[in-house]
Amino acid sequence: MSTPIAWAVLIENGIWAGVAALGFAILFNVPLRALFACAACGTAGYLVRSTLVDLGGASVEAATLLSAISVAFLGVASGKRWRAPAPVFIIPGVIPLVPGALAFRTMIGVLTLVTSHAVPDQGLVAETALNLVKTILIVGAIAGGIGVPRLLLRRHRPMT
Amino acid sequence: MKWFRKAKQDIAVDMVPPADVPKPPLGRKALTDVVDLALWAGQLLMHNGAESLRVEETVRSFGTGLGCDWGDVLVSHNAILVTHESKGEFRTKIRRVRRRGGVNMTVVAALSHVTHRVAEGKCDRLEVRQELERISSAPRHYNRRLTILMVGLACAAFSRLFGGDWPAFGLTLMLSAVGIFSSQELNRRDFNSLFSVLSSASVVGLIGGILNSFHLSQDPDVVIAASVLFLVPGVPFINAVEDLIKGHTVVGIARGVYGGLIILAISLGLLLALRLTG
Numbered sequence A: 001m002s003t004p005i006a007w008a009v010l011i012e013n014g015i016w017a018g019v020a021a022l023g024f025a026i027l028f029n030v031p032l033r034a035l036f037a038c039a040a041c042g043t044a045g046y047l048v049r050s051t052l053v054d055l056g057g058a059s060v061e062a063a064t065l066l067s068a069i070s071v072a073f074l075g076v077a078s079g080k081r082w083r084a085p086a087p088v089f090i091i092p093g094v095i096p097l098v099p100g101a102l103a104f105r106t107m108i109g110v111l112t113l114v115t116s117h118a119v120p121d122q123g124l125v126a127e128t129a130l131n132l133v134k135t136i137l138i139v140g141a142i143a144g145g146i147g148v149p150r151l152l153l154r155r156h157r158p159m160t
Numbered sequence B: 001m002k003w004f005r006k007a008k009q010d011i012a013v014d015m016v017p018p019a020d021v022p023k024p025p026l027g028r029k030a031l032t033d034v035v036d037l038a039l040w041a042g043q044l045l046m047h048n049g050a051e052s053l054r055v056e057e058t059v060r061s062f063g064t065g066l067g068c069d070w071g072d073v074l075v076s077h078n079a080i081l082v083t084h085e086s087k088g089e090f091r092t093k094i095r096r097v098r099r100r101g102g103v104n105m106t107v108v109a110a111l112s113h114v115t116h117r118v119a120e121g122k123c124d125r126l127e128v129r130q131e132l133e134r135i136s137s138a139p140r141h142y143n144r145r146l147t148i149l150m151v152g153l154a155c156a157a158f159s160r161l162f163g164g165d166w167p168a169f170g171l172t173l174m175l176s177a178v179g180i181f182s183s184q185e186l187n188r189r190d191f192n193s194l195f196s197v198l199s200s201a202s203v204v205g206l207i208g209g210i211l212n213s214f215h216l217s218q219d220p221d222v223v224i225a226a227s228v229l230f231l232v233p234g235v236p237f238i239n240a241v242e243d244l245i246k247g248h249t250v251v252g253i254a255r256g257v258y259g260g261l262i263i264l265a266i267s268l269g270l271l272l273a274l275r276l277t278g
Helices: A004-027 A032-054 A060-082 A087-097 A100-115 A122-153 B002-015 B028-047 B052-065 B105-119 B125-137 B144-161 B166-188 B193-212 B220-227 B234-245 B249-277
Strands: B070-075 B079-086 B089-096
Touching: A004 A032, A004 A087, A004 B144, A032 A060, A032 A087, A060 A087, A060 A122, A087 A122, A087 B105, A087 B144, A087 B234, A100 A122, A100 B220, A100 B249, A122 B234, B028 B052, B028 B070, B028 B079, B028 B089, B028 B105, B028 B125, B052 B070, B052 B079, B052 B105, B052 B234, B105 B125, B144 B166, B144 B220, B166 B193, B166 B220, B193 B220, B193 B249, B234 B249
Parallel strands: none
Antiparallel strands: B070 B079, B079 B089
């Protein structure tokens, strides 16, 4: 499993995930002092997910849930360190986990099914349905995972 | 067991309004001012992509921090309703919040600092008003060119993550830069945000389809998929789920539906473009 090629790809993807988080952090006008932490959150989340999927053999959905939870805890910690609310770090940090390619494949599948005049191909129907369910599950895992630290840490105290 | 007892105590404290320090009664005029400031802060938060619990806590802490005994806040997806009271006197006001695209984390962070200080009683109303004016008129940290470049780079990074080759990287960088430029231009001209999402997606799809007909990249699908990622409503969806978890069910559903509509608009825009270019 841990061939040198796989590690190189993992590290390269980690860097790209950081760049993606950084770009969206700038779109969301994150303060300059917090930018680096946003990129670090993006890299960390992506690395956790790829490690779990590639080496641990976890499903993408479960791995996404775990990595969203770890990004959220990292965001809370960075929020204490750089004195900003946690969502500033968490929201750019989970952007690299968004299943854009899967969603696009779902959309293309639906488009092909709708526009084909013949009887729809059963295989394509099944694949599109599976892609749709997977996309919804992954998005739900991201959003649900983000909520975990606040459910555990600040239960009855006022936030901010 | 110790932490459990402590948590139970916290609940008990949370249930009754804090009444340990006697506060002087506020006059009607002062109360109006407090309600105005609290609603201003809540409106700023809702414009810039905060979830409902944060809005509610901020509006309430502004009231209690500025001298009211208690405040009740109702956050809807497009309005805030608040009642602040002080020794029997109370004021209620509704503020409509027009939906605006865009998330601004600097505003959220700055308001969090102000709320801390207000809740500790370190600010008076004049100071709070100055702070809010400063926050709402502050320019963005990053100029437009840098934003376009960095968002383009982010989408191009996604094309690498989806397994695209280097020509796909370059194409995605260019396409998403064009896409975000057109989306900004449409938003600035006050078009409906669903319409502007649809048009930017179809612009990306059209140019992408034309460029892909030259067979520059091995994976034309990756180019288009990565180039529209800046339109994906991540923040509405995340806020929707957070609101649902924390009991703001109606707001959560409203935000979720809106996010779904944006996804639909992206798909329709791409569909239109892909049908045209084949």
